[in-house]
Amino acid sequence: MGNSYIPSSVRLERIEEETDDTRTFFFDRKIDSRPGQFLEVSVLGYGEAPISINSSADENLRLTIRSVGNVTGAVHRMKPGDEMGIRGPFGRGWPLDEMEGKNLLIVAGGIGLAPLRAAILDIIRSRERYGNVALFYGARSPELIIHKKELGEWAKEMDVKVTVDVCDEYRKDICSAWKGDVGVVTTLFDKYRIPEDSTAFVCGPPVMMKFATKELLKRGFTMDRIYVSLERHMKCGMGMCGHCQIGGRYVCKDGPVFSVAEFVKWAEKPEEMEGVL
């Protein structure tokens, strides 16, 4: 029997700066993944961290990583040519197969756009298979927007709206150039048209997913038409170590993407849904 904890090796080819603490890392090979799945990234001597896959299956592996801990810090110190380990892909991603012919609303917050990028690329590649698609993206402030260049390209294929939480006279240096919307991402729901009868894919910080879900429910979205991607510290990725369990489900294996309708049946609700269900 094989030891499924041993990572396989990938070589870093290129690094792109996204924000102060977030970079996108480009590797030397493709992996067979579906949008919304994640990898266990392994740096020997530091350990492993679960990182969502940023690339679609038909391009080389990319990971957008914020430096927040030991493992991600070690990845940020890597240089092109260095090798690191990966295990996976793990988990159940965005249910794109079920979205054919349907309208879609993608709601992203901050670095939460990264796990949605592969889904967006897959939609654009088979654009005719989907109806109206809108991407509502919110970041705390203009310098924290990721995938800046691509957002412009995606706007040719779908309705892209970007907003920042705060931009006022106290931040003139950054904000004088900002011509987009100001306000949290849910304010876009009233400013712009949400595709009719659409299904929502939501990914961002816990509090953002909570309010996005709340506001979508108010606007007539049924729970089975809202999907969220949950974040937990998966140590194994295989549904065994227990760290990602909520209500008896493993986020790593049964998720990380769940429809809000699923939570209703769980005895324990995810913290992201506090006060929503």
Add this chain to the structure above:
Amino acid sequence: MGTHMPPDRPESTVVHEGFFDEDYRARYILAVEELGHLLEEIAGERSLFAPVGDSFRRIEALESISQDGVRALFGPKKVFFPDYQEIFRFDARGRVEDALKPEKRAIFGARACDVRALGMLDRYFGEMDEPFYKTARENTLVVGLTCTESMPSCFCTQFGGLSDAGLDYDIWLTPLNDGFLAESGSEEGKRILASLSLPEADEEHLRAKEELIKRVEESMDWKPIPDELIFSSMRDGLEHPVWKEIAERCFACGKCNMICPTCHCYDVRDETDLYGNGKRVRVWDACHLFRYGLVAGDHNFRGKRLARAQYRVYDKFYYPVERYGRFACTGCGRCLDVCNADIDLRDILKRITGGTAHGE
């Protein structure tokens, strides 16, 4: 993958039976003085683990094996799922050496609660073929032993009791007046018992076993609650005052996690020397501990003690029923024995199902 069907089992369908195959059944009588021969036969090509004092240990001398008539404080979980397991070693140049090495083993003296717990670990770890557990389980002969007495904390009658029926083992021994009733439960167990040229057991021995089980089960201070009532009470009981009460008493020390024969959470971490050589290890973790739900950026998804105390109990009596159709508690009572706050699962079960607390 791709289908959005959660593993729901809305109906409470609690089952107690395992994978037992009647074809492997053979029954013999083993005289007390023959027990040594059986153990030597088993230990011949295997490392033997049995209770010594309060826990299962590697046996060097057969005389050291505990003669107690009831479970040890620590069960045999460590033999299959060590508290500290090397996953692989690596050196500073990034070379990796696999640490998965099968060892032929046998455990002797596992009780019904211990083997029932193994059946639960089989499900948890078997769902994804966890390599270390699976390798250990496939290479370990399991010799069970019927209890001849109970402890004050025992309440296994809630979960199938002392009987080996439906448990997954190789050989089962039951102490009787004139030796042991020795029963095989696997092809390997059948082969080993046949090799000892023992007299066959008869109906009277089986009756004596039933009487022993009945006597010991009746000595336990527990009146079983219907499985469905436990399940439905848990489903509807999230707001029950009992949770707040135990959360106020609980020290969140994780001892109940460590001692529980079905708790199986672990952490994966790296250990290195000054030169950058090291190993990746798997160590037991506990859902009661504060940092269990911690993620990057210091967000804690289960920061409240109430949420953690409640979770452990739900992960014994509710979630495993949804996922596997069975309770993950075996009534061994170990968590009661070690709890500094005297939190008693039996009280929780009684309270939540509408009864009064133990001893009231």
